[in-house]
Amino acid sequence: MPRAFQTTKPLVQIGRDVSDCWEWQGSINKATGYGKKQVNGKPELAHRWIWMTLFGPIPKDKVINHKCGNRSCVNPHHLEVVSQAENCRHGAGSKLTKEQVEEIRRAKATKRWGDGARLARKYGVSAALIHDIWSGRAWQ
Numbered sequence: 001m002p003r004a005f006q007t008t009k010p011l012v013q014i015g016r017d018v019s020d021c022w023e024w025q026g027s028i029n030k031a032t033g034y035g036k037k038q039v040n041g042k043p044e045l046a047h048r049w050i051w052m053t054l055f056g057p058i059p060k061d062k063v064i065n066h067k068c069g070n071r072s073c074v075n076p077h078h079l080e081v082v083s084q085a086e087n088c089r090h091g092a093g094s095k096l097t098k099e100q101v102e103e104i105r106r107a108k109a110t111k112r113w114g115d116g117a118r119l120a121r122k123y124g125v126s127a128a129l130i131h132d133i134w135s136g137r138a139w140q
Contacts, residue, residue, distance in 0.1 A: 011037070011046070012074055021068055022075035033071035050074040051081075063087050095125055101139045108134045 013023040024035030024046045035046025051064050054076055058064060065087045068078040096104075104119055111134075120127040132138035 012050075015075065018075075018077050020075070021070045021073035021078060023070075024072045024074050028072055035072050035074060046072075047074050047079055050076060051079055096123060096139070101133060104130060104133050 011024065011026045013025055014020075015022055026046060027036050028034070029036050037044050037046050037049050039049055045064075047064050047066065048058065051058060058081060061083065062081045063084050065080050065082045066073055066078060067080055068075070070078070073079075100123055104123075107115060107119060116127045116130040116134075119130045129138055
């Protein structure tokens with residue numbers, strides 16, 4: 001077993017299958033739901049620490065996205081390096097169902113000032129996501 005993984009194993013509940021989330025067993029930020037760990041005396045998000053331990057540095061203009069949407073998951077198969085914009089679109093867009101997105105698209109045909117904000121409140125997403133759906137930048 002690689003040395004880095006010996007340190008990691010007690011902090012992670014590894015699933016039986018590669019598709020299972022690996023739940024962080026260390027400290028969790030109650031406000032955000034992200035796992036956290038002290039690394040060289042500095043706080044680090046657990047999923048970022050796992051990524052850097054296994055794959056090396058994260059480019060400065062990139063972040064680590066949870067493809068599974070589970071913030072306490074550190075399964076490297078569920079993590080990917082993306083831009084901040086991609087990460088935001090994934091997080092906000094995952095709240096919507098296909099049917100809701102279709103309703104948002106239909107609303108574009110008759111939209112008036114304030115409709116984007118109204119739809120955003122209705123579905124618990126940002127107005128920017130509504131406009132991204134209308135313009136084809138999200139939920140293509």
